[in-house]
Amino acid sequence: MTKNSGHGKRARRTLGAGVMLLVLAAGAPAQDNRSWKPLAADNVHDPASPAVTQLQAPGEALSKLPPASGGNLVRWGAALQQGLIAPRSGADAKSGSDAMVLELDVLLDPNGSLPPVRFAHADHTRWLDCSNCHPQLFEMQKGASGISMLRILEGEQCGTCHGAVAFPLTECKRCHNQPWGAAAAPKGKP
Ligand code: HEC
Numbered sequence: 001m002t003k004n005s006g007h008g009k010r011a012r013r014t015l016g017a018g019v020m021l022l023v024l025a026a027g028a029p030a031q032d033n034r035s036w037k038p039l040a041a042d043n044v045h046d047p048a049s050p051a052v053t054q055l056q057a058p059g060e061a062l063s064k065l066p067p068a069s070g071g072n073l074v075r076w077g078a079a080l081q082q083g084l085i086a087p088r089s090g091a092d093a094k095s096g097s098d099a100m101v102l103e104l105d106v107l108l109d110p111n112g113s114l115p116p117v118r119f120a121h122a123d124h125t126r127w128l129d130c131s132n133c134h135p136q137l138f139e140m141q142k143g144a145s146g147i148s149m150l151r152i153l154e155g156e157q158c159g160t161c162h163g164a165v166a167f168p169l170t171e172c173k174r175c176h177n178q179p180w181g182a183a184a185a186p187k188g189k190p
């Protein structure tokens with residue numbers, strides 16, 4: 001019993017400290033502590049290549065974009081929506097963005113042990129074509145693709161991109177983003 005109440009006190013103290021941190025965070029302007037490796041040290045570019053001095057430094061380009069906690073530390077969806085970037089649909093300098101944005105959410109795993117996943121087509125079709133996912137990765141029918149976290153972690157399904165070119169799988173909450181029971185009518189569905 002004494003042991004338990006000790007734990008309780010410690011938990012309350014930790015909670016108190018957490019609330020303090022939150023208050024501090026709300027009061028002060030958010031500090032951006034992000035940093036990116038220079039091209040010559042990123043283990044991707046050849047440090048001897050002249051391109052390393054000609055290309056824009058990642059820190060210079062990425063520090064202006066909204067922060068994320070994982071991957072390359074940028075919230076790309078927000079950057080796009082705020083008009084900070086304007087990706088082209090092709091390598092041709094003349095090609096514009098002809099993305100066909102689909103406002104259709106699919107609620108996945110509504111009764112799982114983790115909060116449900118609201119898959120927003122809009123977040124994806126701002127840059128991807130239907131054919132990037134359908135029909136190879138997913139059926140065009142809710143519940144028909146046998147989606148599972150195990151397969152995602154093995155680099156299939158959502159894991160084809162997340163952890164490779166999109167934010168990493170360690171960012172659980174960005175996918176498990178929906179409170180249980182609160183999603184009776186996802187966007188795009190009556
Ligand atoms: C990034 C991947 C991705 C892209 C791109 C994508 N979809 Fe989907 N789509 C999904 C997933 C995941 C599901 C859910 C599949 C499941 O539950 O088995 C889905 C389901 C659907 C469904 C069924 C919805 C339902 O409630 O039954 C339709 C219709 C659909 N997509 C149409 C499209 C169209 C049209 C496009 C292009 C404009 C598109 N999708 C682009 C991943 C994608």
Ligand code: HEC
Binds near residue numbers: 118166
């Ligand atoms: C074909 C590639 C691809 C597939 C497959 C894919 N995604 Fe994405 N997803 C992206 C890209 C690219 C972005 C935008 C870049 C980023 O946020 O890192 C994105 C963004 C998101 C976002 C928005 C996050 C935010 O906070 O802005 C969520 C949530 C998400 N994906 C969940 C999923 C889920 C769940 C699946 C599987 C059902 C899935 N994605 C499958 C490429 C993909």
Ligand code: HEC
Binds near residue numbers: 112168171
């Ligand atoms: C890219 C998106 C994405 C990320 C990131 C992600 N998950 Fe998932 N997770 C899913 C989807 C989609 C499902 C739904 C599978 C289904 O319908 O059963 C799922 C299902 C699950 C399940 C239910 C078991 C299962 O296989 O269905 C657990 C547990 C889970 N995830 C844990 C985690 C944990 C822990 C993390 C972080 C380390 C994480 N997930 C990160 C997309 C994601």
